[in-house]
Amino acid sequence: MNARKQRAKLMMETKGHCSQLEPNKFTVRSQTNPENYYTVSKTDNGLICECKDHLCRKADCKHIKIVLEIIKKNKCYRNNTFRIMERTKLKLCKYCDSGKIKKSGTRTTKKGKIQRYACLDCKKRFTANFGFEKMRYDSRTITQALQMYYQGMSVRDIECNFDMLGIDVDHSSIYDWITKYSTMVNNYLNEIVPRTNERVMVRADEIWIKIAGKQNYLFASMDDDTRYWLASDMADTKFQHNADNLLKLTKETIGKNPTRFITDGLPAYMKSSKRIFGKKTIHTRHIHLKGDMNNNKMERLNGEIRDREKVFRGLKKIDTPIIHGMKVYYNFTKKHGALKGKTPAQADMIEVDGRNKWITLIQNSSLYKENSI
Numbered sequence: 001m002n003a004r005k006q007r008a009k010l011m012m013e014t015k016g017h018c019s020q021l022e023p024n025k026f027t028v029r030s031q032t033n034p035e036n037y038y039t040v041s042k043t044d045n046g047l048i049c050e051c052k053d054h055l056c057r058k059a060d061c062k063h064i065k066i067v068l069e070i071i072k073k074n075k076c077y078r079n080n081t082f083r084i085m086e087r088t089k090l091k092l093c094k095y096c097d098s099g100k101i102k103k104s105g106t107r108t109t110k111k112g113k114i115q116r117y118a119c120l121d122c123k124k125r126f127t128a129n130f131g132f133e134k135m136r137y138d139s140r141t142i143t144q145a146l147q148m149y150y151q152g153m154s155v156r157d158i159e160c161n162f163d164m165l166g167i168d169v170d171h172s173s174i175y176d177w178i179t180k181y182s183t184m185v186n187n188y189l190n191e192i193v194p195r196t197n198e199r200v201m202v203r204a205d206e207i208w209i210k211i212a213g214k215q216n217y218l219f220a221s222m223d224d225d226t227r228y229w230l231a232s233d234m235a236d237t238k239f240q241h242n243a244d245n246l247l248k249l250t251k252e253t254i255g256k257n258p259t260r261f262i263t264d265g266l267p268a269y270m271k272s273s274k275r276i277f278g279k280k281t282i283h284t285r286h287i288h289l290k291g292d293m294n295n296n297k298m299e300r301l302n303g304e305i306r307d308r309e310k311v312f313r314g315l316k317k318i319d320t321p322i323i324h325g326m327k328v329y330y331n332f333t334k335k336h337g338a339l340k341g342k343t344p345a346q347a348d349m350i351e352v353d354g355r356n357k358w359i360t361l362i363q364n365s366s367l368y369k370e371n372s373i
């Protein structure tokens with residue numbers, strides 16, 4: 001890595017370094033003088049920066065490189081908020097992120113005509129239907145099915161509802177969409193470290209669920225402050241299972257050890273907390289009592305999952321995409337009374353643009369995979 005690239009990388013890792021003011025404008029903080037900002041604008045001729053380096057050399061300066069990198073990774077912070085943008089609105093090449101794209105005919109599909117674009121830089125052509133390219137149904141129908149499913153409807157109920165709307169789709173296709181997109185979005189979101197306070201309080205609990213007629217436990221953890229569902233691990237027994245895996249996944253998600261770790265009296269947590277989080281994490285054990293206020297926050301997540309037990313009827317495998325999708329649904333689409341109507345993700349400073357969060361997340365997930373950064 002050359003020095004220029006290295007500096008850009010360094011800057012990129014600083015929170016708040018780049019903000020998006022308008023759809024076509026980014027500000028990048030100068031590294032030599034943090035008081036200075038440069039504006040990078042997206043024009044018909046690609047990205048343009050106001051710095052001397054760019055004006056003289058007419059080549060991509062470090063600011064442009066940062067913006068490109070951010071667009072690629074879809075990491076953009078505004079007021080310290082991590083924004084996941086609607087990729088179709090950015091009007092960038094699907095393959096090389098160049099802003100020099102032009103309309104280039106249409107493609108006729110069963111769904112109708114779709115606008116095609118050509119990139120003047122890499123010469124490739126693409127449609128801006130990111131994530132839904134080869135699907136026989138449109139993005140709205142597919143994401144609506146996902147949302148209905150995670151709200152507790154069975155795939156057959158959804159099939160029936162679509163039938164009333166004149167949409168002919170088989171329940172097995174609906175199930176395929178759910179597994180495909182839940183996995184895809186989850187893989188993408190795994191790369192995002194939620195903003196947690198300096199001091200992070202994590203709660204963990206086991207949720208009893210029935211899978212294919214058998215009793216199972218979902219070990220889950222959440223951020224106490226934002227109620228963001230951090231990680232989960234499936235087990236067929238509560239008492240023999242060790243919590244190491246859940247704690248490892250939790251640590252991976254928040255990128256550090258929590259300051260405090262709150263659990264019920266289950267012995268497994270004690271040993272695991274010492275092993276995975278270490279001595280600095282204070283482990284508090286609460287014994288479950290009926291009406292106990294202490295675990296109320298966790299109860300809410302428990303309830304959320306248990307109410308949707310129907311959702312799990314089809315589950316067969318232990319590590320299932322459905323659990324991942326449930327997590328996306330809970331963190332990103334479910335508004336929370338105790339969080340003043342915000343979703344846990346919003347409380348966690350992760351903002352997803354657009355009204356249909358699934359669509360924005362899927363757009364980004366599909367590009368993320370293709371760019372394989």
Ligand SMILES: [Zn+2]
Nearest residue numbers: 049051061063
């Ligand atoms: Zn510049």
Ligand SMILES: [Zn+2]
Nearest residue numbers: 093096119122
């Ligand atoms: Zn291109």
